[in-house]
Amino acid sequence: MTPPPTPPRAPRRGRRLRVPAAVALAVALTATGVSTALGADPGARLVGAAAADCGTDGFCEDFEEMDGGAPAGRWGVETRDCSGTGTATVDTEAGRDGGQALRIDGADGYCNHVFVGTELADVDTEAGLYVRFWVRHTTELPQQHVTFLAMEDVADNSRDLRMGGQNAALQWNRESDDATLPEQSPAGVALSEPLPVDEWVCLEYQLDGANGLLETWFNGEQVVGLVVDGVPTHDVDGQWLNRADWAPEVVDLRLGWESYGEGADTLWYDDIAVGTTRTGC
Numbered sequence: 001m002t003p004p005p006t007p008p009r010a011p012r013r014g015r016r017l018r019v020p021a022a023v024a025l026a027v028a029l030t031a032t033g034v035s036t037a038l039g040a041d042p043g044a045r046l047v048g049a050a051a052a053d054c055g056t057d058g059f060c061e062d063f064e065e066m067d068g069g070a071p072a073g074r075w076g077v078e079t080r081d082c083s084g085t086g087t088a089t090v091d092t093e094a095g096r097d098g099g100q101a102l103r104i105d106g107a108d109g110y111c112n113h114v115f116v117g118t119e120l121a122d123v124d125t126e127a128g129l130y131v132r133f134w135v136r137h138t139t140e141l142p143q144q145h146v147t148f149l150a151m152e153d154v155a156d157n158s159r160d161l162r163m164g165g166q167n168a169a170l171q172w173n174r175e176s177d178d179a180t181l182p183e184q185s186p187a188g189v190a191l192s193e194p195l196p197v198d199e200w201v202c203l204e205y206q207l208d209g210a211n212g213l214l215e216t217w218f219n220g221e222q223v224v225g226l227v228v229d230g231v232p233t234h235d236v237d238g239q240w241l242n243r244a245d246w247a248p249e250v251v252d253l254r255l256g257w258e259s260y261g262e263g264a265d266t267l268w269y270d271d272i273a274v275g276t277t278r279t280g281c
Contacts, residue, residue: 058123058130058275063100068092071102074118078254086114086257094268096134096200101270104148106257108264115150115256120274125209125250127276132204133255137267141165141195144261145173151250155209161248163205164258169194170203172214172226172240179240181214182225188235191225193218200270202281212246220281 059074066072068090077088084107091103102116123129135148147164159176166173169192172181182188195201204217205226216226225236232238240246255269273279 057127057277058273060274061272062270063090063095063102066090066100068100071116075102075116076118078115078117078256079113080115082111083114084109084112086112088114088116088256091268094136096136096270101268102255104256104265104267104269106148106259106263106265106267108259108262110258110260113147113256113258115254115258117252117254117256119252120250123274124276125207129207129209129250130204130273130275130278131207131253132202132271132273132279132281134200134202134270134272135195135267136198136200137195137265138197139263139265140197141168141170142259142261142263143167144259144263145171146260146263146265147173147258148256148265148267150254150256150258151207151248152252153248153250155247155249161207161250162258163203165195170216170218170223170226172216174240174243174246177243179243181228181240182236183234183239185235188225191223191236193223193225204278204281206278207248207250209248209250212248217281 061075071077071088071090079086086107087105089103091101094103095101104114104116106112106114120129142165145164145166147162149163150160152158153161156174156176159174162173162175163170164173165171166180167184167189169189171184171192173179182191202219206215208214211230212228213230214226214228216223228237228240230241232241253274257265257267
C-alpha cells in the first residue's frame with residue numbers, strides 16, 4: 001500500500017564514488033577470491049566472498065562510540081515529509097553483544113515514521129553494494145505494508161527502494177510504482193520469510209545497480225522470494241521486472257520504521273556493515 005502523494009524531494013548530496021573500471025574490477029576480484037568476471041552469473045560471484053574491510057571499501061557501525069540519546073557521527077535522524085510520535089535513540093543496554101544498539105520506536109500511521117540515515121558517498125556502490133545488519137523487534141510484521149530500511153534512488157526520481165514487510169513476511173518494495181518482491185500472491189509470500197520477534201536476526205543483501213540485480217540472505221541463507229536475477233519468475237520477480245530498465249543508483253541508507261496503515265513496532269539495529277564485498281553473518 002502506497003502512502004499519500006508527497007511533493008518531490010531534491011536529491012541528497014551523496015553520490016557514487018567513481019573509480020576507473022579496471023581498478024574496480026581488480027578490487028572486486030581480489031576481495032572475493034574468485035576469478036569470475038563482473039558480468040558473469042551473480043550467484044557465482046558470491047561464493048567464498050571475503051569479509052568487507054571497513055577501512056577501505058566501506059564502513060561498519062556498532063554504535064559503541066556514541067553516548068546514548070540521539071544518534072551521532074555519520075548518522076542523523078530523518079522524518080521525511082512529516083513527523084509524529086516515532087523516535088530514534090541509541091540504547092545503551094540492548095546491543096547484540098550486551099553493548100549499545102540503535103533503537104527505533106515506530107508507531108502506527110505514516111506521519112509517525114522515523115529513520116536514522118547516512119549517505120553513501122564514501123562507498124563505491126558501482127562495484128556492487130553489500131549491506132549486512134542485525135535486527136531484533138517486538139511485534140510480528142503486520143498484513144499491511146511497512147518499511148524498516150530505505151534507500152534513495154536518484155535514478156528513479158529520488159523515490160525510495162524499501163525493505164520491510166507485507167502479509168506478515170519480508171518484502172522489497174519500489175516506491176515509484178509500488179512493485180513488490182516477491183509478488184504478494186500466497187505462493188510468492190510463501191517464498192519469503194517472517195521476521196522472528198525477540199531474537200537477533202542477520203539480514204544481508206547485495207544490490208547490483210549496474211545490472212538491476214538484487215539478492216537477500218536471512219541468517220546466511222538466500223531467500224528465494226527476495227532475489228531479482230534478471231529473468232522474470234512468476235510469484236517472485238515477474239512484477240518487479242515489468243520495468244525492464246531498472247538500474248538503481250542509491251545514495252543513502254536509512255534504518256527505521258514507516259507504517260502506511262496498521263503496524264507499530266520497536267526495533268533494535270546493531271553491527272551494520274556496508275561495502276563492496278559480502279561480509280556475512
